[in-house]
Amino acid sequence: MGLDGGHVQGSFASAMALVARDAETAISDLGHMIAVDTSFPPGAGYDAFADLTETLVRPLGFEVERVVVPHALWHVPGGPARGQRTNLVAKRPSGKPVCGLYFHVDTVPAAPGWQQDPLRLTRVGDRLIGLGAADMKGSMAAVLLALRAAAASGIALAYDPMLLFCTDEEGGLYPGVRYLAEQNRLEGHIVNFNGSAEARIWAGCFGLFNLLITVRGQTVHAGEGNRIGTGASAIDGALPLLHALQELKGRVAQRTSALPPPPHAGGPLRSQLSIASVHGGLCGGQVPSLLEIGVCRRYAPEELFEDALDELQALIRAVMAEQPHLTVETALTGHLIPTGEPGGPHWPRWQQAVGHGFGYAPQDFQRWGAASCSDFGYVQRAGMQEVLLGGLGRPDRQIHSPGEFTTTADIVSLARAVLAYLSADFVPELIPEKSHCSL
Numbered sequence: 228m229g230l231d232g233g234h235v236q237g238s239f240a241s242a243m244a245l246v247a248r249d250a251e252t253a254i255s256d257l258g259h260m261i262a263v264d265t266s267f268p269p270g271a272g273y274d275a276f277a278d279l280t281e282t283l284v285r286p287l288g289f290e291v292e293r294v295v296v297p298h299a300l301w302h303v304p305g306g307p308a309r310g311q312r313t314n315l316v317a318k319r320p321s322g323k324p325v326c327g328l329y330f331h332v333d334t335v336p337a338a339p340g341w342q343q344d345p346l347r348l349t350r351v352g353d354r355l356i357g358l359g360a361a362d363m364k365g366s367m368a369a370v371l372l373a374l375r376a377a378a379a380s381g382i383a384l385a386y387d388p389m390l391l392f393c394t395d396e397e398g399g400l401y402p403g404v405r406y407l408a409e410q411n412r413l414e415g416h417i418v419n420f421n422g423s424a425e426a427r428i429w430a431g432c433f434g435l436f437n438l439l440i441t442v443r444g445q446t447v448h449a450g451e452g453n454r455i456g457t458g459a460s461a462i463d464g465a466l467p468l469l470h471a472l473q474e475l476k477g478r479v480a481q482r483t484s485a486l487p488p489p490p491h492a493g494g495p496l497r498s499q500l501s502i503a504s505v506h507g508g509l510c511g512g513q514v515p516s517l518l519e520i521g522v523c524r525r526y527a528p529e530e531l532f533e534d535a536l537d538e539l540q541a542l543i544r545a546v547m548a549e550q551p552h553l554t555v556e557t558a559l560t561g562h563l564i565p566t567g568e569p570g571g572p573h574w575p576r577w578q579q580a581v582g583h584g585f586g587y588a589p590q591d592f593q594r595w596g597a598a599s600c601s602d603f604g605y606v607q608r609a610g611m612q613e614v615l616l617g618g619l620g621r622p623d624r625q626i627h628s629p630g631e632f633t634t635t636a637d638i639v640s641l642a643r644a645v646l647a648y649l650s651a652d653f654v655p656e657l658i659p660e661k662s663h664c665s666l
Contacts, residue, residue: 451514543557
C-alpha cells in the first residue's frame with residue numbers, strides 16, 4: 228500500500244479501525260438525513276437539509292457557505308419544482324490541493340408500495356432501509372465517518388476536502404453543481420458519489436430530459452358531455468397521443484450506444500422514452516379539461532439533444548393537430564447532458580483506494596457506462612473533464628423503488644475507501660500532486 232514505517236502503518240491502521248468502531252455514528256447521521264424530505268420534485272426541503280448538514284460538518288472544522296441557484300435559471304411556470312435551491316459548500320483550506328467530494332441531496336419521491344415509513348431509517352439486520360439510503364445519503368454518512376476517523380487518528384491528508392451538497396440531480400432543469408461549475412466555484416478534482424459500490428471504472432453515461440405536455444380542453448357538466456358542441460375532454464383527446472408516445476418508445480429503444488454496458492446488463496445500452504406521469508380529471512361530475520403528461524427521454528451520447536427533443540415535439544404537434552377542440556403546450560422541466568470520458572490522472576489511485584476499502588483485487592475492476600444519468604456533463608462542459616466515481620449503488624439495492632436500502636458493511640467499506648484516498652500515506656507514488664503534499 229505504499230505505507231512506510233511503523234508509526235505511519237500504525238496510524239493508518241488505527242484510522243481504519245476507527246471507521247468500524249464508529250459506524251453507529253454514521254448510521255445515526257443517516258437516520259437524521261433520511262428524515263428530511265428532499266424529494267424532487269418538488270425539492271422543497273433543501274434549506275432544511277442544509278441546516279442539518281451544517282451542524283454535521285462544522286464540528287469537523289469546515290467553513291460553510293450556502294450558494295443559491297437563481298430562481299430564473301430553474302423555475303418553469305407550471306413546472307414541478309418549488310422552493311429555494313440551496314447548495315451547501317464546506318471547505319477546510321490549509322494550502323493543500325483540493326479534492327471535492329460531491330453529493331446530490333435530492334431523492335426521488337417515495338413511490339407507492341413502501342412497507343416502512345420511507346422518511347424513517349429502518350434497520351433489518353445489516354440493512355439500512357429508507358428513501359435515499361443508497362442514493363445517496365448513505366454516501367454522505369460514509370464520508371463524514373471517514374473524516375471523523377482521520378481527525379481522531381491524526382493521519383496526514385494529501386488533500387483539503389471540499390464538501391459539495393448539491394440540488395436537483397434527479398432530473399432538474401438547472402442542477403446545483405452545474406451552477407457551481409459555471410460560476411467557477413469548483414476546485415481541484417472531484418469524487419462523485421452518485422455511483423456504485425462495485426469494482427467499477429466509470430466510462431460515462433447518457434443524457435436525460437423531462438418534458439411536461441399540457442393538454443387543455445373545456446370543462447362542462449359530465450351529463451352534458453355527449454352533446455354536440457359542448458365540452459372537450461382533455462383525457463379522451465390525449466389518448467391518441469399516449470398511443471403515439473408508446474409507439475415512439477419502441478422505435479427509440481432500437482437505438483444502441485457504444486458505451487460499454489454494465490456486467491449485469493443483458494445487452495447493449497439503449498435509448499429510452501417513458502411516460503413518467505399522467506395527471507388529469509377531478510371527479511365524475513365533470514368533463515376533464517386538463518391533462519398533464521410527463522415524458523422522460525434518455526438519450527445516448529451518440530444522439531443530439533436537439534434532435535431528440537425535435538422528434539418528440541414533432542410527434543406531439545402532428546397527433547394533436549387532429550384534435551382541433553384541444554390545445555397543447557410543452558415545457559422542458561429537466562435536463563442532464565451526457566457525461567463523456569471521465570478518466571484522468573487520479574483514477575489509478577482512486578481505484579486502489581476502492582479496492583482497499585471494499586476488498587477488491589485489481590483484476591476485479593471493469594469499465595462500463597450507464598443509461599442512468601449524471602449532472603457532471605455540465606461540470607465537464609465548464610472545463611473539468613476528470614470525474615472519479617464511487618458510491619453505494621448495487622443492482623439489488625432497490626434504488627428509486629420501495630424498500631431502498633444500503634448496508635452497514637458498505638458504509639464502512641466506502642468510508643475506508645475515502646479515508647485511504649485522502650490519506651497522504653496511501654500509495655503516495657500515485658498522487659499526481661505529490662510535490663505539493665505534506666508527506
